[in-house]
Amino acid sequence: MKTIAVLTSLPVVLLSFSQLVTAASSSPSPSTQETLAKAPEEDLRRGHDNHHRQKPNFLVFLTDDQDLHMNSLDYQPLVKKYLRDQGTEFTNYYTTTAMCCPSRVSLWSGQFAHNHNVTDESPPHGSYTKFVSQQLDKNWLPTWLQDAGYSNNYIGKFINGVSPALKHAPKGFDHHHWEPLVAPNIYTFYSPVFATNNGPLEAHTGVYQTDIISDKSIAILDGLAQNKTQPFLFVISPTAPHDEVWPTSNGTRFTPPVPAKRHEHLFKDAKAPRHPNFNPVKNDKVSWIQSLPRLNEEQIKTIDATYRARLQSLQATDELVERVIKRLEKNGQLDNTYIVYTTDNGYHLGTHRMFAGKQTAFQEDTNIPFIIRGPGIAKNKKSNAVATHTHFPATVLKLAGLPIPEDLDAHSIPVLEDKALYGKDQSSEAFAVEFWSTAFMENTTARYSTNTYKSVRLIGRGYNLLYTVWCTGEHEYYDLVKDPFQIRNIYHQTKATVLNRLDALLNVLRTCKGPTCRDPWSVLHPPTLDEKNENKEKKKSKARRGVHSLKEALDKRYDDFYAGLPKFAFKDCLQYYASENEFTVPQHTEL
Incomplete structure (x- = not known):
């Protein structure tokens, strides 16, 4: 070194x-930079010209490790029908730290990892333990929304390391609306464990995780529909298409994601895309990547099998999207709800001879899906405006007509079709991608300390x-x-x-x-x-x-x-x- x-x-x-x-x-x-424009509520949404009109709802589908450059979205016809065709897809949307835990903290705090300092998946430098110890939930998007009267709800994966001993929801989430997956069963598709509203743990065996999340989501939406005047934030976060993760005496073991049994037969001929950077002959990357040998036939077969498992595991998520949006419509909530589909970070399979995983600055790991539909959002459109997870809190606050804190690391995304209504925000040009942990290839024991x-x-x-x-x-x-x-x-x-x-x-x-x-x-x-x-x-x-x-x-x-x-x-x-x-x-x- x-x-x-x-x-x-x-x-x-x-x-x-x-x-x-x-x-x-x-x-x-x-001179001091001008304070970000804070457009009044009536200027934010087309057709919402009544100053006293109900604030919009926000529903976020947050998947785990979903790729953009391996085309997984193309295998989700219901995401296409209800979100891509009915909203705007941002093709230049990025995570600024390609690791689940720091990426998710940036999503909710609006800060780069060098500012919130959650930089790993495990203690002492990452996980829910580090998040809580730094009291990051005192000043983040959920508390800002809660202070404005929002009901904030969460189901599924939060950030890594939520303990079974968790007694309290983080600030910003009412304990009646907080059901995170808890360790060590966050990444087990047929044996998930949830913390239920600060009550006893709820363990499931033999029932598919995404289907449980789907049923719980419908129940939560029906409950929210009982109060027509209170706006809500609702985050639905299944772990697909993340690998299953098993703690063992010899360290953490990764195995491919498990699909619902009804989807096991799908995509039998699918293979990881053979882009020019797939297992290349020439490799002029940084030294630790350059030292990797070319993948052999058995490794490539494993990569293709993992790719198919990932696509299969996303089918229940696809069904979840349809079911939730139909229930929003039935409950009369759809027309006043912004719906976002995104993930925490990207994923590579076979790229630059790397087996499987994330954690690099390359496109495969950092450029991720981001789709939004709702009032004033253009339909069936792709935007090349540049944005990151750090832009998300300001975007939600602006759409809600709420003040945007001056210390956020990014402004809001120009999501509305009518830019005149949106205000003075402009697309970003430059942002940092940063990483401080070891690199590892999932499904292998390889670790690299110079990443x-x-x-x-x-x-x-x-x-x-x-x-x-x-x-x-x-x-x-x-x-x-x-x-x-x-x-x-x-x-x-x-x-x-x-x-x-x-x-x-x-x-x-x-x-x-x-x-x-x-x-x-x-x-x-x-x-x-x-x-x-x-x-x-x-x-x-x-x-x-x-x-x-x-x-x-x-x-x-x-x-x-x-x-x-x-x-x-x-x-x-x-x-x-x-x-x-x-x-x-x-x-x-x-x-």
């Missing part, structure tokens, strides 16, 4: 970076880029417009002028909070007052800046500025987030 020597202490380097940006910029000192990395994703008109700095000191850079399967690492063939911009942006995103996450270019190019505006009052309130995208940052006049900024590096390959392990390497010794 390569270790990089620390050149200076972190606080000094951060100060130098900030001073350098300010000194090198031709702009005056930065700590930070990436910057840049997606805009004409470009789609992935730039990664690894804890080993290695770098990867992919142009996904020319190379959508990330076959060719072009880091060593790329001009320094481009890499300097990517390093600078990653340096901002790696520690960003709130406004600096939402608008990282403003740190590098602070806003300036419009000097041509003769109206002094407007000059005080109106800010301008010339750079808000990579395309604008690539202007040659900024070459020297970016060339002088420090680079990001890790001190060591730790399996947890420690700010002192992440630092900047000055370009010049005098810095």
